[in-house]
Amino acid sequence: xxxxxxxxxxxxxxxxxxxxxxxxxxxxxxxxxxxxxxxxxxxxxxxxxxxxxxxxxxxxxxxxxxxxxxxxxxxxxxxxxxxxxxxxxxxxxxxxxxxxxxxxxxxxxxxxxxxxxxxxxxxxxxxxxxxxxxxxxxxxxxxxxxxxxxxxxxxxxxxxxxxxxxxxxxxxxxxxxxxxxxxxxxxxxxxxxxxxxxxxxxxxx
Amino acid sequence: xxxxxxxxxxxxxxxxxxxxxxxxxxxxxxxxxxxxxxxxxxxxxxxxxxxxxxxxxxxxxxxxxxxxxxxxxxxxxxxxxxxxxxxxxxxxxxxxxxxxxxxxxxxxxxxxxxxxxxxxxxxxxxxxxxxxxxxxxxxxxxxxxxxxxxxxxxxxxxxxxxxxxxxxxxxxxxxxxxxxxxxxxxxxxxxxxxxxxxxxxxxxx
DNA sequence: CGACAGTTTCAGCATACGCTGAAATTAGTT
DNA sequence: AACTAATTTCAGCGTATGCTGAAACTGTCG
Numbered sequence: 001x002x003x004x005x006x007x008x009x010x011x012x013x014x015x016x017x018x019x020x021x022x023x024x025x026x027x028x029x030x031x032x033x034x035x036x037x038x039x040x041x042x043x044x045x046x047x048x049x050x051x052x053x054x055x056x057x058x059x060x061x062x063x064x065x066x067x068x069x070x071x072x073x074x075x076x077x078x079x080x081x082x083x084x085x086x087x088x089x090x091x092x093x094x095x096x097x098x099x100x101x102x103x104x105x106x107x108x109x110x111x112x113x114x115x116x117x118x119x120x121x122x123x124x125x126x127x128x129x130x131x132x133x134x135x136x137x138x139x140x141x142x143x144x145x146x147x148x149x150x151x152x153x154x155x156x157x158x159x160x161x162x163x164x165x166x167x168x169x170x171x172x173x174x175x176x177x178x179x180x181x182x183x184x185x186x187x188x189x190x191x192x193x194x195x196x197x198x199x200x201x202x203x204x205x
Numbered sequence: 206x207x208x209x210x211x212x213x214x215x216x217x218x219x220x221x222x223x224x225x226x227x228x229x230x231x232x233x234x235x236x237x238x239x240x241x242x243x244x245x246x247x248x249x250x251x252x253x254x255x256x257x258x259x260x261x262x263x264x265x266x267x268x269x270x271x272x273x274x275x276x277x278x279x280x281x282x283x284x285x286x287x288x289x290x291x292x293x294x295x296x297x298x299x300x301x302x303x304x305x306x307x308x309x310x311x312x313x314x315x316x317x318x319x320x321x322x323x324x325x326x327x328x329x330x331x332x333x334x335x336x337x338x339x340x341x342x343x344x345x346x347x348x349x350x351x352x353x354x355x356x357x358x359x360x361x362x363x364x365x366x367x368x369x370x371x372x373x374x375x376x377x378x379x380x381x382x383x384x385x386x387x388x389x390x391x392x393x394x395x396x397x398x399x400x401x402x403x404x405x406x407x408x409x410x
Numbered sequence: 411c412g413a414c415a416g417t418t419t420c421a422g423c424a425t426a427c428g429c430t431g432a433a434a435t436t437a438g439t440t
Numbered sequence: 441a442a443c444t445a446a447t448t449t450c451a452g453c454g455t456a457t458g459c460t461g462a463a464a465c466t467g468t469c470g
Binding site: 250252253 | 419
């Protein structure tokens, strides 16, 4: 109704679309989100979405692109001395998820991982960027990836229950309490000896 | 082409539809599954789906309805003596997920939980039926639910990485090895003392 | 045989989807 | 002022969606 033609700064409408898409992907999920509804939430003409992002998966990739220094705190925890590293890692992960902007991106990825290869790829990437980095580099590769995978299970489980499903006590406790509860487990996976009887190719000691 | 009218035993077509829907919900997910594609996979006329299940969520509820003695082994683990219960619970959970039929149901629930309230409800129900039952009944309620929630985080994390996303070493290791690796953590959440500094209303000792 | 309830088929409605193409408008450059 | 490139609007194509309604068929029972 206002008329056609450019409006405000370049990329202003695109940013509004990304914000609205993030909100929708993070709540309704990817498949249940339509380009038309995104445009409406963004207060923008529906045609603008394909114009800026070409396809729906194009929009998804823009949504999953994190701002600068996204997991910097988590990566920094990998520099801590070994005996405090478990707790530092949990703490950094919690603060990442307690930030609504970051949580929206991560939720979008998790809720889309089983529908779009791009999201699955992004998830694997975050796994090796953030989790694998925390494990001691001086270990044999097989033990390094195993310990990282164990840590991932505990972190992911906390995330699903607290931030995705909001199920159980873990969802309502204060963040520091959750940190206190999980830090010992992460520290255990990080540095304690693991069960010795492992299958072929997994013998550690 | 064969002609109209009944075919085989009563409920035979309905069963084929449920089986096809389970397969699709467990892989593509709920929103990405169409009633027409389910009918095609089941080798059945599209009109039969609304006929037997009325709505798409009706079909979902049928899909989520487990066969008899679904989590019996897991529930039975709750009867074990306390010092072996952690390992028994992990073992039972693993065998539930290693069974393809059960895994299909559970995958359907997990992939749908964030899109349909019915699936979320079913998830919470499984949580209290299976996980809460394993914690000692002689504890104060607040500690009981907290320990159950901690166990849920570790189990859910393993499930997501191994059975849903198939990411990391945990996805490829033999089931018994995974059991060996996780049992100590579950046992810890089950019976070991928890950090004493907990927030208001959560002081344990 | 004839009524009858239960099942299968089929046509289709109303709506929504992702995406395209072209026209209309703007802002910036010369 | 003329020209150009980028942006916004809008109409709509082709396809798919969940679901409905009625007709055609089957098997069972009187």
